[in-house]
Amino acid sequence: MSDDTLIIYEEEINQIETLMSKMLKGAEAKCALLVDKDGHLITRQGFTHSLDTTALAALLAGSFxxxxxxxxxxxxxxxSVLFHQGKKDHIHMSLVGERSILVVIFDDRTTIGMVRLYAKETAAELASIFEQVMAKSNPNATQGISTEFADLAQDKLDDIFHD
Structure with a gap:
């Protein structure tokens, strides 16, 4: 499991789902999953009702x-990109930043070229969202007590407990 947990809020999830939905329409794919590298499903779009997306997310992350x-x-x-070709359904996986995988499941109604084109564009936009999330969740890594305040507090404690 990753040491630095990423917390994605509803606003970012909505942005992510909008991007994924747009990609599905453009690429004419069946569905898309966004999975973290630990195998946890972040979100999904499209026709996923017949899929065990939790198991699929874990297996796809393992494959990656x-x-x-x-x-x-x-x-x-x-x-950074993997492709599995089946008789009727195919899976395209692409790395999003350092932590996530965009998975697109599609059939013969579209081409691998269309899927790659839209997935590449979407992965770049998703990476940008994740950078914003990281900046928001850790705006100042050194959020400690200021030196001035610490010195003042130390002086007061010395005054109180002076021998």
Whole structure:
């Protein structure tokens, strides 16, 4: 599990879902999932009623993780895009920033080229949203007591407990 938990609020989820919905329409895909690298489903759009999205999210993240090890073995830091082709349904996965995976499930009504085009654009926009979320959740990493206040407090404590 990641050390730095990312908290995504309703406003950002709405932005994410709007982007994913727009991508599905443009690419003419069936559905999309946004999954974190630990295998947790962040959100989904499109026709997902017949899918066990929780299990699918975990398995897809595992697939991405195993492919990362394959990439390392062949001298690549990571493969940022994966594609699984089936007889009727296909899966396109792309890395979003460092923490998430955009998964698009589509059939033969569209092409891999259309899916790649829209997924790439959407992944970039999602990465931008995640950067905003990170900045919002950690606006000032050094939020401690100011030195001036700490010195003043120390002086007062010394006055109170002076030998």
């Amino acid at each position: 993780a195993s492919t990362k090890e394959i990439a390392r073995l062949v001298g690549e830091p990571e493969f």
